[in-house]
Amino acid sequence: MNQPKWVSLLGLANRARKVISGEELTVKEIQRGRAKLVLLSKDASSNTMKKLTDKCEYYQVPLKMIENRSVLGQAIGKDSRVVVAILDEGFSRKLTTLLDEI
Numbered sequence: 001m002n003q004p005k006w007v008s009l010l011g012l013a014n015r016a017r018k019v020i021s022g023e024e025l026t027v028k029e030i031q032r033g034r035a036k037l038v039l040l041s042k043d044a045s046s047n048t049m050k051k052l053t054d055k056c057e058y059y060q061v062p063l064k065m066i067e068n069r070s071v072l073g074q075a076i077g078k079d080s081r082v083v084v085a086i087l088d089e090g091f092s093r094k095l096t097t098l099l100d101e102i
Helices: 005-015 023-032 046-059 069-075 089-100
Strands: 019-021 037-041 063-066 083-086
Touching: 005 019, 005 069, 005 083, 005 089, 019 023, 023 046, 023 083, 037 046, 037 069, 037 089, 046 063, 063 089, 069 083, 083 089
Parallel strands: 037 063
Antiparallel strands: 019 083, 037 083
């Protein structure tokens, strides 16, 4: 199965320990100013979606929407994940570039 390049890059960032997942941890990292990019699943609950889009807007963290939670979880080798934050500037720039091409 040929997966998109951004999925491979997200997996690499995860192995480099530059990725955190989960709503509460992501919100904390956004507030601390450590989150460089947030990936949010399009099938997240409306409550979660609003909370994270508001936080990203307020703290000026880029937010990208991902097709579904299973792709996001699979990319980092876990069960389905609704939200993932990238903590590294380099990974975040490259992921943004790859996701903009889709």
